[in-house]
Amino acid sequence: MSEIINLTIDNVPVSVKEGTTILEAAKKINVRIPTLCYHQDLCVAGNCRVCVVEQKGADRLLPSCAMPVSEGMEILTNSLKARNARKHMIELLVSEHRADCTRCYKNGNCELQELSSEYIIGEDGFIDLIPYKEYTIDHYSPSIIKDDSKCIRCQRCVRTCNELQKIGALAVAYKGKDMKISTFFEKPMFEVVCTNCGQCINRCPTGALTEKTYIDRVWAEINHEDKHVVVQTAPAVRVALGEALGMEPGEIVTGKLVAALRRLGFDSVLDTDFTADLTIIEEGNELLQRLKKALVDKDPDVRLPLTTSCSPGWVKFIEHAFPEYLDNVSTAKSPQQMFGALAKTFYAKKIKVAPENIVSISIMPCTAKKYEADRPEMRSSGYKDVDYVLTTRELALMIRQAGIDFASLPDDDYDSIMGESSGAGVIFGATGGVMEAALRTAYEIVTGREVPFKNLNITPVRGMEGVREATIKIEDPLPEWKFLDGVELKCCVAHGLANAKKVMDAVKAGTVGYHFIEIMACPGGCLGGGGQPIPTNEEIREKRTAAIYREDENKPIRKSHENPEVIRLYKEFLKEPLGEISHKLLHTHYRARNRY
Amino acid sequence: MANKKLKRLDLVFKDEKDTESVLKKTFSRSNADVINDLISSGLKGRGGAGFPTGLKWKLTADAKGDEKYVICNADEGEPGTFKDREILSKVPHKVLAGMAICGRVTGAKKGFIYLRGEYRFLLPGLNEEIEKFHKLLEKLDCRFRVEVFTGSGAYICGEESALFESMEGKRGEPRNKPPFPTTSGYRGKPTVINNVETLAHTYSIFKYGPEKFQDLGVQDSRGSKVFSVSGDTPNPGIYELEFGMTLQKFVDDFGDGDTKAVQVGGASGFCVPRKKFGKTIIGYQGRLQGESLPTGGSMMIFNSSRSMYNVLHNYLDFFVEESCGQCTPCRVGTQQLLLGIEAVKKGERSSSYLDKLLELAETMRVTAKCGLGQSVANSFASIVENFKEEMIY
Numbered sequence: 001m002s003e004i005i006n007l008t009i010d011n012v013p014v015s016v017k018e019g020t021t022i023l024e025a026a027k028k029i030n031v032r033i034p035t036l037c038y039h040q041d042l043c044v045a046g047n048c049r050v051c052v053v054e055q056k057g058a059d060r061l062l063p064s065c066a067m068p069v070s071e072g073m074e075i076l077t078n079s080l081k082a083r084n085a086r087k088h089m090i091e092l093l094v095s096e097h098r099a100d101c102t103r104c105y106k107n108g109n110c111e112l113q114e115l116s117s118e119y120i121i122g123e124d125g126f127i128d129l130i131p132y133k134e135y136t137i138d139h140y141s142p143s144i145i146k147d148d149s150k151c152i153r154c155q156r157c158v159r160t161c162n163e164l165q166k167i168g169a170l171a172v173a174y175k176g177k178d179m180k181i182s183t184f185f186e187k188p189m190f191e192v193v194c195t196n197c198g199q200c201i202n203r204c205p206t207g208a209l210t211e212k213t214y215i216d217r218v219w220a221e222i223n224h225e226d227k228h229v230v231v232q233t234a235p236a237v238r239v240a241l242g243e244a245l246g247m248e249p250g251e252i253v254t255g256k257l258v259a260a261l262r263r264l265g266f267d268s269v270l271d272t273d274f275t276a277d278l279t280i281i282e283e284g285n286e287l288l289q290r291l292k293k294a295l296v297d298k299d300p301d302v303r304l305p306l307t308t309s310c311s312p313g314w315v316k317f318i319e320h321a322f323p324e325y326l327d328n329v330s331t332a333k334s335p336q337q338m339f340g341a342l343a344k345t346f347y348a349k350k351i352k353v354a355p356e357n358i359v360s361i362s363i364m365p366c367t368a369k370k371y372e373a374d375r376p377e378m379r380s381s382g383y384k385d386v387d388y389v390l391t392t393r394e395l396a397l398m399i400r401q402a403g404i405d406f407a408s409l410p411d412d413d414y415d416s417i418m419g420e421s422s423g424a425g426v427i428f429g430a431t432g433g434v435m436e437a438a439l440r441t442a443y444e445i446v447t448g449r450e451v452p453f454k455n456l457n458i459t460p461v462r463g464m465e466g467v468r469e470a471t472i473k474i475e476d477p478l479p480e481w482k483f484l485d486g487v488e489l490k491c492c493v494a495h496g497l498a499n500a501k502k503v504m505d506a507v508k509a510g511t512v513g514y515h516f517i518e519i520m521a522c523p524g525g526c527l528g529g530g531g532q533p534i535p536t537n538e539e540i541r542e543k544r545t546a547a548i549y550r551e552d553e554n555k556p557i558r559k560s561h562e563n564p565e566v567i568r569l570y571k572e573f574l575k576e577p578l579g580e581i582s583h584k585l586l587h588t589h590y591r592a593r594n595r596y
Numbered sequence: 597m598a599n600k601k602l603k604r605l606d607l608v609f610k611d612e613k614d615t616e617s618v619l620k621k622t623f624s625r626s627n628a629d630v631i632n633d634l635i636s637s638g639l640k641g642r643g644g645a646g647f648p649t650g651l652k653w654k655l656t657a658d659a660k661g662d663e664k665y666v667i668c669n670a671d672e673g674e675p676g677t678f679k680d681r682e683i684l685s686k687v688p689h690k691v692l693a694g695m696a697i698c699g700r701v702t703g704a705k706k707g708f709i710y711l712r713g714e715y716r717f718l719l720p721g722l723n724e725e726i727e728k729f730h731k732l733l734e735k736l737d738c739r740f741r742v743e744v745f746t747g748s749g750a751y752i753c754g755e756e757s758a759l760f761e762s763m764e765g766k767r768g769e770p771r772n773k774p775p776f777p778t779t780s781g782y783r784g785k786p787t788v789i790n791n792v793e794t795l796a797h798t799y800s801i802f803k804y805g806p807e808k809f810q811d812l813g814v815q816d817s818r819g820s821k822v823f824s825v826s827g828d829t830p831n832p833g834i835y836e837l838e839f840g841m842t843l844q845k846f847v848d849d850f851g852d853g854d855t856k857a858v859q860v861g862g863a864s865g866f867c868v869p870r871k872k873f874g875k876t877i878i879g880y881q882g883r884l885q886g887e888s889l890p891t892g893g894s895m896m897i898f899n900s901s902r903s904m905y906n907v908l909h910n911y912l913d914f915f916v917e918e919s920c921g922q923c924t925p926c927r928v929g930t931q932q933l934l935l936g937i938e939a940v941k942k943g944e945r946s947s948s949y950l951d952k953l954l955e956l957a958e959t960m961r962v963t964a965k966c967g968l969g970q971s972v973a974n975s976f977a978s979i980v981e982n983f984k985e986e987m988i989y
Contacts, residue, residue, distance in 0.1 A: 046772045047923045049963045060962045060970070066772040081962070088959040092928035126932045126956075127939060153927065172767055172921070175750065177931050179921025 007073035022064035022075055023051060033077050034086065034115055036093070037154035038065040039203050040537040041523065043163060048154050050089045050115070054079040061085055087119045095126040097206065098135075098149035105145075106207035109534065112152060113206075135180075140188040142374045143196035143212055143367040148180055151208035157181060157200035164523065166498040167317065169194035181208075184596040190371075192596055193320045195497065197313035197521045198367030198391075198530015211367045211531060214388040215398055221359040221387070222265040228353045229361060231266040232339045232418075233257060235273050236365040236429030236526035237392045239547035243540075244396030244533040245406040250543030252551050255411020260399050261363075262412060268351070271414045272362065273421030275335040275342070276428040276437070277560035278569065279310060282586055283332040283434075284442040284560075285577040287516055288481075296483045303327045305492070305507065305514040308434050310334040312372035313521025313530075315590055317497050322504050323592030331587040335428065336362050336369055337378050340385030341585040342418065346573045350417055360386050363395050365429070365529035368521065377588045391531025420565040423456075423552035430548045431495035431525035432461040432468065435518040439472060439491070440559045446474055446481040456558050461491065462549070464524065464542065466499035468492070469514075490514045496523040600848045605812070605820045605836040607800050608683060608690070608793065614803070615689045615729075619696060619736055622802045627657060627701040634798065637806035638818030643669060643754075643791035644861060644892030645967065646880040649798065652788055655778035657702045659786035664704035666695045666740075667763075667782060667789040671712045671747050671754035674862035675914060676894035679822040680792035682834050684709075684718055687796060688725045692742060694795030696733060697802060698788050699740040707742040708782070710759050713749035751918035755966045756781070756789045758920065769922045770966035793822050793893070814840030817879030817888075827859075827897035828852050843868055843876040846895065854899040857982070862894035863911040864971035867904070867978040904983035905941060909934070911975050919968060925960040926969025932956060933976055937987060947988045950980055 002018040009026050016025045021044070026033050037048035046066030053064045056074035061082060064075075076082060094116055101107050135148040153172075158181055161170040169192050173182035183192045201209045221229050238254040247253070261269045286306065293302040309315055309330040318325060333341070339362070344355040362369065366389075372378065373386035390398070399406055414420070424440050427433030436458040443451045451458060451472070460470040470491045474484045492514045494503045500519045506512045522528045524541035527548060557563060574581050622630055635650030656664060668691055672680040684691065695707040711718065726742050733740055745763055747753050753762045757771035760782045781787025790798075797819060801809050809819045817839035826832045829850045837846075847855045859867050860878065866889055868876050877888045898907060912934040921927040936953045939945040954977055961973035980987055 044772065046965060049924050049965070052963050063772070063963075063965070068774065084955075085959045085963050088956060089924050089963070092924050092932065092956075095932065096928050126928075126952075127935045129928070129931055129935070132931075132935070153921065153924075155922075172769075175752070175921045176915075176917045176919040176927065177921070179919075179927060 005069045005071050007069050007071070007075060009075045010077055016069055018068075020069050022053060022062065022067050022069055025069050026064065026075075026077060031077055033064050034118070035065055036111060036115070036152065036205050037156060039156050041164060041203070042156060042159040045155055045159065048089065048093070048152070050086055052082055052085050052089070053077045054082045087121070090115050090119050091121055091125045093152045094121055096129050097152055098130045104150070104207045105210045105213065110207060111205035138188045139212065141190040141194070141196065141212065141371070143370040144189055144194070144198060144201060145210050145212050146189055147208050147210070150206045151181055152206055153179060153181065154205060155181070156203040156205065157209055160199045160203050164496055164498060165195070165197060165199055165521070166501045167193055167195055170200060193594070195313040195316040195320075195521060196368035196371040196530075197497065199522060201367060201530050202532065202534055202536045211391050211394065212370065213394055214370075214390060215394050218361055218388050218390060218398070221361070226357055227359045228267045228351070228357055229265070229359045230268045230270060230343050230347065231261050231361045231363060232270050232272045232275075232336065232343075233261070233363045234336065234365055234429065234526060235276060235426050235433075235548065236529060236532070236544070237363050237395070239429065239527060239544045239551065240365060240532045241392050241396060242406070244393055245399060247407065249540045250547045252547050253406075254551065255413070256406055256409040258414055259409040259412035260404055260406060263404055264398055264402055266361070268415050270339070270418045271421050272335045272339055273425035273428070274418045274563070274565060275338040276425035277422050277563040277566045278338055278586070279332055279335050280424060280434075280437045280441050280560035281566065281577050282582060283308065283330045284438050284445065286330055286332060287438070288442060288445065289578065291484065291487075291515065295487070305517050306330055307517045307519055310428065310434060311519060311521045311526070312366070312368040313497065314500060314519045316368065316371070316593070317500060317521060318504070319590055319593040320595060321501065322508070325504065325507070326590050326592065329590060331589060333378070333586055333588055334372065336364065336389075337372065337385055338586050339418065340373070340378065341381045342569075344381035344383050344385060345585060346569065347418055355381060355383055359388075362386050362389050363392065364389050365392050365526045365532045366522075367391060367530040369531070377590070380585050380588070393531060393533060396533070417565065420563055421555075422560050422563045423555035423558040424560040425563070426551045426555065427548055429526045430462070430545045431520050432463070432493045432518065433525060433548070435461045435491055435493050435516070437560055438516070441561045443472065443474070444559065444561065446477045446484055448478050455553070457549075461493050464538065464545075466496060467494045467503055489516065492517045494518070495520045495525050497521050600845075602837050602841055602845055602849050605838060607820050608796050608822055608836050609686055611687065612690075612803070615693050616732055616736070618799065618803045619693055619732070619738075622697050623700060623736060623738065630697065630701050630802070631657065633806045634801060637801045637809040638813075638816075639794065639797055639801060639809065640817070640880055641791055642793035642797065642821065642892065644674070644890060646890050649790060649794055652778060652790070653698055653702055656704075656786045656788045659779045661786045662703075663783075663785045664702055665782045665785055665787040666698045666702065666704045666707040667759070667787055668695055668707065668709040668792055668795055669754060669756065669759060669789055670709050670715065670792050671759060672715070672792070673712060673751040673754045674864060674892050674894055675911070676824060676826050676859070676862045676896045677892055678824045679834050679893045681715055681718065683792050683796050683822065684715070684722060688722055689729065690796040690799035691792055692726065692729045694790070694798040695742060696729075696738060696740045697798065698790070698795070700738065702786070702788055704788070705739055705741070707740060708763065709742065709744045710753070710763065711744050711746045713747045716746055719744060719746065750920075752920040752968055755968060758966070759789070760787070769920045772965070791892075812838050814879060821878075821891075821893060823893045823895050825850050825895045825897070828855065828899035828902070829897045839879045841878055842874060843878065844873040846878065847873050847897070850895070851897055852899055855897055856900045856902065857898045857904065859894070859896040859898070859907070859975070860889045861891040861974070862896070863914050863975055864968070865889070865891060865894065866974050867907075867982060869982040904979050904986045905937065908937060908975065908979040908987075912937070915968070915972050923965040923969060925964045926972070929956055929960040929964075929969065930972055933972070940987060950984065950987060954980060
């Protein structure tokens with residue numbers, strides 16, 4: 001039992017559990033202490049010193065984010081001494097920062113800018129250090145731009161990359177005035193283990209880490225007379241876009257999203273959820289085929305567990321960290337890439353537009369999707385399957401640029417042919433969603449019955465626990481699946497690459513006997529993706545999750561294999577799951593990469 | 597001149613070959629008695645910070661945990677300090693004995709000497725000495741073992757928590773405190789970390805008893821201290837002197853007759869101008885009369901040929917380089933102080949900018965994460981305030 005500690009903050013008494021920090025205690029009584037290096041998702045660093053407060057009777061100030069409370073403390077968060085020091089901290093950080101705000105991508109969305117304005121950092125501050133520094137702007141990655149001149153060395157990105165994601169692409173290099181955030185041998189981000197997950201972008205307080213934006217190119221395509229611009233929207237976008245346009249977290253804005261895209265001038269507004277359903281058919285059948293090979297044919301070469309492949313951050317992670325398990329990754333492409341391949345083949349034919357005149361755009365909660373679209377494996381239509389990927393944030397920016405009052409837009413529906421989706425496709429956006437969608441379909445294929453969960457909600461695979469396990473026993477299957485009778489299908493769900501690493505280490509050690517693993521690179525799954533509105537924290541991610549499951553429940557169709565447009569696609573084009581056309585367009589292989 | 601000389605002591609460097617009997621005698625006593633002796637001796641950390649050594653041992657002894665460590669901080673990096681090098685080369689057995697006794701009373705079975713990278717040349721001799729010492733410990737049925745860990749030359753790694761990080765294979769950056777090393781040090785385990793000289797002093801205390809140590813020095817500053825004397829002096833070198841002398845007496849003994857200022861405690865210490873020599877006492881802050889200045893032992897003497905602007909510039913250059921870069925006040929503050937005095941000197945900023953810099957230095961003192969950033973203000977303020985005209989013209 002931890003003890004209760006009594007103290008006062010700004011003369012207000014407060015009682016908190018032992019081990020609580022001053023910052024947390026202040027929050028309890030609604031006192032906001034400014035912070036920069038602190039982030040709810042990360043361990044405490046205590047290095048920006050912006051959150052310093054005065055303790056009565058103490059000579060030195062205390063970093064409130066790192067200092068646990070003690071009995072009888074009298075804390076002043078806004079004493080002259082604390083204020084002056086805090087203002088100094090902000091002035092110092094500004095002096096080290098290329099404060100070129102009007103030209104900055106993060107203008108208006110920068111924590112340092114906010115604090116500078118709050119504390120009125122005038123012009124007669126300290127000496128501008130930028131002219132004395134050599135800095136690099138790394139824009140070689142298709143996903144992430146890293147601009148050292150904007151960096152305030154708070155190390156949120158380093159902690160994100162090393163703790164939350166266990167990737168280790170970003171680290172602190174050099175010391176003193178030369179200290180900076182860098183990569184292995186200062187190589188550009190795209191040459192190192194960076195998975196492009198963009199979680200660092202979500203947590204960077206300034207414009208030092210941003211997504212590479214393709215907005216202007218998309219505007220140009222939209223305005224190009226000969227081009228037919230097709231846009232797809234990922235599941236997680238519809239539960240987060242509102243946040244970037246003044247709405248509360250957790251609002252479902254699907255209809256407004258569609259309406260906005262149409263207003264922006266996209267020719268076909270379609271849904272990635274459609275190909276999410278398609279992924280389930282292909283990947284579900286792949287799983288069943290592998291199980292058959294393992295259990296019936298006793299094929300020694302069959303690789304289990306099967307892991308999902310929808311998260312490009314996860315795919316690049318396994319390419320770097322566990323290349324020996326690449327054959328365990330589903331060959332099914334991600335929904336984005338399946339969509340791209342079909343847009344320039346099946347869809348082009350349907351709407352009678354030459355594929356070279358189709359421009360395929362996707363709106364993703366993700367920065368790694370930009371990289372995925374650029375992969376050489378992703379040109380099976382004969383063209384670049386997905387031409388440009390925009391993040392949720394970029395779309396919000398386009399909507400603002402177009403002067404659209406998003407909140408007042410009437411709801412609109414997706415176009416047909418590749419716009420219909422099931423609730424199973426929607427939940428791809430949440431951790432555990434692909435697993436749940438796959439189980440809803442696979443179980444029914446095998447047994448002819450619905451999954452034995454109330455309302456089809458497979459709750460054991462839901463939630464925010466980093467690694468979750470579930471077992472489903474297959475009983476009384478259809479005759480052709482007799483070999484699965486009594487088999488306990490062991491499933492595992494992990495989100496965040498630190499958890500992915502944990503799971504893969506366990507697989508490698510042979511201590512787990514999973515059949516199927518769902519891995520999403522980002523905390524919370526795609527809804528917590530690196531392209532989603534900033535800020536992010538567990539509370540926000542939980543609200544988006546709840547919205548996604550609401551959207552699922554509201555759908556008339558809840559199972560991927562019942563999506564009528566998917567059924568029609570097989571009938572008219574693909575013929576059968578894992579068939580020849582599927583192999584050509586919808587499946588691929590990945591490759592081993594360096595370990596640094 | 598002879599009457600002006602301070603008394604030279606020979607406690608630390610006296611080459612006593614009785615490690616075995618000192619260890620035997622101490623091992624035969626209760627841990628509480630040993631710690632009490634250390635506490636009553638009044639010994640304080642000789643690295644400069646002056647934390648009571650006995651208390652440090654006691655806190656670690658009382659800390660829960662079956663894995664504990666004793667670390668000898670030999671990362672002697674303060675500009676103008678070179679006494680630990682001498683102690684480790686002349687009387688390493690005293691340091692080792694201090695560590696073994698500390699291990700005994702705290703429950704630590706493993707000790708490390710964190711040796712400054714530039715002192716690597718001491719390694720062969722030190723390892724030889726450790727091997728001999730281990731044989732002695734075996735004979736005494738003591739399982740304590742010592743290993744040397746060599747640093748790589750970063751000044752910040754002398755800061756205890758950065759030192760632990762460095763030993764753990766990580767970047768040498770100070771940690772947040774609390775927790776303190778006595779409960780969570782190397783590898784998160786309770787750890788005693790003492791300066792080389794501190795450990796050497798414990799040897800004398802255990803050999804002669806706390807009273808003899810207490811007889812030396814004054815009030816809150818007991819015992820003797822090894823000083824590294826450098827700069828404008830006819831007699832640079834290492835001297836063991838009694839705590840509590842005035843700086844005037846020191847200058848009379850070691851100065852060249854034209855001493856303008858003494859930098860006490862290295863780059864992170866204080867600069868004392870001639871007019872304050874008389875009332876400055878060398879010792880830990882406490883109930884001493886006048887202004888007392890603690891020191892890790894560095895005494896840099898400057899005569900009137902020296903530009904104090906250059907001296908400060910040199911120190912700031914050092915800090916700009918040696919800050920770990922982790923916390924804002926230290927990383928950016930040091931750069932601003934350096935560029936700031938340059939700008940004032942060049943006339944690019946008015947002399948009143950020095951006041952803004954003094955305020956900044958004060959902020960650094962109260963906000964920096966570790967002793968490095970906190971103590972930049974010491975030299976900065978004491979030089980700027982006492983030699984303002986030299987900063988401007």
